[in-house]
Amino acid sequence: MHIPDGFLDAKTAGISAGMAAMGIGIALHSVRRSFSVRRVPLIGLAAAFVFAAQMLNFPVAGGTSGHLIGAVLVAVLLGPSAAVLAMTAVLIVQCFMFADGGVTALGANIFNMAIVAPGVGYAIYALVRRAAGDSLRSRLLATAFAAWCSTVIAAIVCAGQLAFSGTVTWKVAFPAMAGIHMLIAIGEAVITTLVVAAVARARPELLASRPPTSAPSHYTELTAYGLLVSLGLVVFVAPFASGWPDGLEKVAAALGFEHKAMATAVMAAPLSNYTIPGFRSAVSSTIVAGGVGTLVAFVLAYVLARALTPRGDAAQGRDAGGASPCA
């Protein structure tokens, strides 16, 4: 999802950079205030960890393999603000030392992958945990679902930025980015959850079970990120939402024709139609697919969480799953 140089125009790059700076500001403030100073070096080392973990190969098919992005992983293990700083560091090093992501696009990349991804991810994680309880199983469910959602949302914001710059039109960018990332996000969710489960097996105390949103400072922190992300959505996505009222009508009609909508979305996403009626269906199909996808993702997340914590071990966090190598 790293946007290279030359794909964003000045206003998009500038606005994104401004929002990224705000997000980093929130994170710095929050870490200084409520993150134990003993753990400050951990932020830097966690950034190195994310970078290293991104190199791990998760074979998919043929020669391809999936890789971890890690935003939600760090957020679950260290908290949202530490995650923002760690991911920011990763992106800065990737940009300057590995030419991965453009210099002018650094603000946008940081906003998408270091603020939206961990911020949204942690918020969903906290919400699901609140609803589902504190057992290991519900934490894994929360992790998986949060990882999926945050990847897709970050991709949508990225599409919005490309469209806002006039580089790629919304009707192409949105289905392509959202569609592809709904699949990539599955990998992210599975990998993130597997790693969290393995950490819970090895050192349960690293996943402290303190309720994530009880402290008042946590509320302010999450609210601030929420506002910032909403701002991003308003600026980069909402202008294209004029197509949505049509899309939403279609959704209502399509509820009875779910399978057809999903089929069109999968085919339309990478290759958009050129005819005008086709244009509307690519975007709206993606929206329908997104809605269905979210539900499917939640169910899959639950299945995964259950697979990693068979009945009886759910609370204790021990994994007796079939193929797992000993910790």
Place this chain on the structure above:
Amino acid sequence: MNALEVHHLGYRYPDGTEALRDVSFSVAEGERVGLIGPNGAGKSTLLLHLNGLLPEHPPPEPAVRVFGTPLAEPNLAAIRVQLGLLFQDPDDQLFCPTVWEDVAFGPQQLGVRGPELSGRVARALAQVGLAHLEERMPHHLSRGEKRRVGLAGLLACEARLLALDEPSSDLDPRGRRELKALLGSLSVAQIIATHDLELVVEICSRVIVLDQGAVVAQGPTVELLNDEALMLAHGLERPHVLRHRHPH
């Protein structure tokens, strides 16, 4: 005044196990003392107590005095200047991007700047024989070089007492010889926690034997290390260099 005085130091881990029990000893200025004992005896834990990294909350009556100053909250900064701690893993010790920056770290925290800073760094690196490595990055150094840079970092603070945790472990024979020569050449007081009994014989005048958190013996090096029964009883052994030595 002794460089270090420890009186009845005790420590329990958070889970309740006793790590140190009634530990008392002293180190005179300029003296080199070996801290030996089996694995798990508490050597590293003891060293962490010497500059206040443990316990997490300093006790009301400190059991440790460094150059006469009690190890209490307001004195910690001053004590950490005088007592330099060398960690076992050189990758933990060297956390700065370059050799120069790492050696300069300590003095910089003390407010030293400019020519005086460069002077201290240069002198410290010269003392450990690594003056040419200023701009090197830590992951380009050998283990022995990393250890010596770590020492330079402590010397740059003008520490008067060095606490060293397994300084010769995982060094190749040459690295070990160079380290031994270096430590022997320094005039500052040293307390060296180590398994390397040959090193202890060669440069330490006294030893403290620690087992299960308690001091089981302390005294002149050769005398204690020659005591085969004592050595074997505490997971050690009589070092080879003494076996072939004629008694003086």
Place this chain on the structure above:
Amino acid sequence: MPEVRPLVHEELLNPYRHGASLIHRLPAPVKLLGAAVGVLVSVLLPRTAWPAYAGMGAGLLLVALLTSVPLRHLGRRLLIAEPFAVGVALLALLQDHGLQMFLAMLAKSTLCLSCVILLNSTTRFTDLLQVFRRLRVPPLLVVTLALMHRYLFVLFEEMGRLRRARRSRTFTSGRVFAWQLTATVAAQLFVRTSERAERVYAAMCARGWKL
């Protein structure tokens, strides 16, 4: 995105960065500014300014020659970084004036990538960090960047050891197993990283660090 990754190990130990050419010896702020200006100009050039693209390309080639870093090395890095740009640019083909847009984006991103690759082939990250410090980047962020860079190689080595150890005791194959195994390696790496972070904190405090 993953295309860039295999070079990481090599990049961390990149010997070319310590060269003594004219460009290498320029102060870091100058090189950073140069790269930034290069990128900005490339991005702001009008889409169809083909002569300008060529001119910039020639200029960058000249700089590359002055660095005396082997052109093959620079070219290889460029090739590895390009695919993603090409991928996104392909999206532009799916619309009006697509081809022109596609070629323009390709030209711009190649020029920009070249600027950044020249920068990081001749400048050490620690020097960039010094520039950040002087630009008053918040200390918390700078220390995070510094520690990240410092421990990148250490963690890579540790990860390599963990993978080898796991693999030497693995007699099963299969994707599910492979995923579990790799996830366990990642988890072990995190646990060790956590523990190391505690020790690094202690080492920093032992020499008087305060945030």
